[in-house]
Amino acid sequence: MRGMTAQMGRIIKLDHWWKQYRKGREGDEWPTAPERLKALLRNEKAPFRVIPHSEAFTSPELAASIHATGRRVAKVVMVKADERYVMAVLPSHLHLDLDRLAPLLGTRRVALATEAEIGKLFPDCELGAMPPFGSLYGLRVFLDRSLTREPEIYFQAGTHHEVIEMAYEDFERLVRPEVGDFARSLKKASGF
Numbered sequence: 001m002r003g004m005t006a007q008m009g010r011i012i013k014l015d016h017w018w019k020q021y022r023k024g025r026e027g028d029e030w031p032t033a034p035e036r037l038k039a040l041l042r043n044e045k046a047p048f049r050v051i052p053h054s055e056a057f058t059s060p061e062l063a064a065s066i067h068a069t070g071r072r073v074a075k076v077v078m079v080k081a082d083e084r085y086v087m088a089v090l091p092s093h094l095h096l097d098l099d100r101l102a103p104l105l106g107t108r109r110v111a112l113a114t115e116a117e118i119g120k121l122f123p124d125c126e127l128g129a130m131p132p133f134g135s136l137y138g139l140r141v142f143l144d145r146s147l148t149r150e151p152e153i154y155f156q157a158g159t160h161h162e163v164i165e166m167a168y169e170d171f172e173r174l175v176r177p178e179v180g181d182f183a184r185s186l187k188k189a190s191g192f
Contacts, residue, residue: 033125033158036136046170051154051163057128059092066154066163070094073163074147074155076132078113078121081105085113085121089132089155090144094183101182104142125158133175143177 031039041048056062063073070093077088077096086105088096102110115127121137122130132155134141147153150168157164 030124033122033129033131033136034162036124037131037133037157037164040133040136040174041164041166044170044174046166046174048164048166048170050157051165053161053163055160057160062156062163063092063154068154071146072150072153074132074153076130076155078118078130079105080111080113080117081107082109085117085139087130087132087134087139087141088144088182089141089147089177090183091146093185094144094146095186097182097184100184101142101180104178104180104182122158126160129156129158129160131155131157131164132171132177135175141175141177142182143175143179144183145179145181146183148172148179 038048038050051066053062053065056065059070059073059075062075063070066073071091073092074089075092077090079086079088079096079098079101081102088101090096096112098110098112102108113121118130119127121139125131130137132141132143148168152165152167153171154163154165156162
């Protein structure tokens, strides 16, 4: 319960920041995910680098386009646990093992979110390019432990042609993900 209270406090703080940020903007135009993310990182004094790249839709394509190993490229997989959505963040070269994630979520019914559901959850992102900052959307973030070993990580910033690089330490400070072991290699995840 205490962890939930702390999480709600962070979400309320972020929501307050977001309202103040939006109030300072001219007109009613809703900022894009990259704009919101960059504003948050600047506000929290978290150094980052934006890396433009050729359009990439899969995790291996993304890693290749920015010349990074799959261990450092974080991908987001949206999961529906009972009637709530959560972000599962794992290295791009691994696959999500739903059976290992379910106990961390405290549920038995776990499924991948559909494209339609993802589109509704992230209207300011290109489909499948959501950043692993669940707090921008009121979502819990579960992170595979293997990413905690990397000095820096790369992730999509809401588009299929822009990646953000930042220190893992800063990512962890801002996102405060719930860490667990739920990623597998394709060989292990498929049972072969």
